[in-house]
Amino acid sequence: MDWCPRCDQGWVVRCRVREQVDVIEVCEECDTVWLEGQSVSMDAYTDLDPYMSGIGKEPLWSNLEPLERGAQR
């Protein structure tokens, strides 16, 4: 897991979006999203709200399935 370079307060956790094949990396604290294959850096990122609305889902952690331990909310 990477430490979030944006908020510097949380871990970036790999998650699968429920009912989707998409795997994203999400900061547990600030909900910054990195897409699969994107390196976790300040060069490129998005946020959970626009990402989830882009695929027609509510921006809720209950719609995400953590693929790593340590993701507790």
Ligand SMILES: [Zn+2]
């Ligand atoms: Zn963060």
